Amino acid sequence: MECHDVRQLLAFVDRKCEELDAPERAALAQHLERCPECAALAQAEREFDQALGAAVRAVAVPPGLQPKILAKLATQPRGTPWKPLAAAAAIFIAVTLLGAGIAWKLRDTPAVSVADIRALADQENWDLSVVEQHLSEQGVPVEAPRDFDYRNLQHVDVAEFRGQRVPKLTFASRDGKAVACVLVLSPARFRLGDLHDGMELPGTTSIRIHHDRGHVNVIFYRGDLGALQRLPDQ
């Protein structure tokens, strides 16, 4: 390797060097060992990088920036596409708050009465078609579960599950004793071979697998699931 070539490569001397292959690195090192001029330039390059690097990184971060960012984020909808209609956003946030209210209820720290929540929820009229339209606007068009009573719907969200965006519906009974969360999994996005229809996984939060017109609904629930669902001939 000649001096000219070496000087083109000096920038790599102290880098991760993933751009140079092993023979190039070896040739470079060999040349620097026997050529004092290039070695001096390499040393100057190193010092320059250190001085400039330290200066470039020396920026004082304003105190209080992190909580400021978090506070701003809390006022923004999550996972909502670029152009949410203001109304849709308002409903989304209202329903999110309802979900939070129910969650608090379950933690035995009732801040809001269920009747209040119910009254508010009834105003929103989230029936099946509104839910499907909302999910379609969120970029996850699916057929929402047909076996639930949508008067019990509390929350529609898009969850991230195994790297995919999936619809998540939360239902709660009027008395707050039954709560269910439904993830709608599409066979186009997941291999669902192990999830048999009717499968029940008991636990503090029970899980039921329900095949529904091509999709698989994974239902996490507590309490009496039947209280959240439609009567068969309703």
Add this chain to the structure above:
Amino acid sequence: MLWFGSARPAIESLVESHYAALYRYAYRLSGAAQEAEDLTQETFCLAQTKLFQLREANRAKAWLFSILRNAYLHKVRTSKQEKQVSLDSIGEIPDRDSERLSDIDAAQLQNALDELPEAFKTPIILFYFEEFSYKEIAEQMDVPLGTVMSRLARAKAFLRQRLTDRAELVEMGTPKPQASPASGEGMRTEGL
């Protein structure tokens, strides 16, 4: 209640891990504290709405940096503040000398960075900043590796020259220049 929370993207942890680096990057790009704060804020707001696009957690940093850069470019373009310096004016790489760079004045450095067009400024900041490799910088900027290397070499030569010149001026007792004759960045920062 784990499953109630499981759908919540971990945006808070991204903020905690990366807000300081993003702010520093934004500050070096824009040269102004308020704009850097706005850009950092905007980056996380965008990230929150697009979090589902992030497939691998270990790509989060590069992903956030590229969101910030796009937000910056968008701002610059819409306010027509982009420097119209031609790439040729950055010049060729002069012969190196082993001149030592003593203490670098923060304002001088930012002035010198502000003189660089974005195409040169971004690689130099990423290079010194957060240990991005040449390859990662090329991916961020969507340009070939060779382009990144040549821009970096030219940008470094430019900074070396600027910072050494100015250091000499200061040593000679000349009042610290607010803007070099060639830069015109005084107008730029006022407009922000």
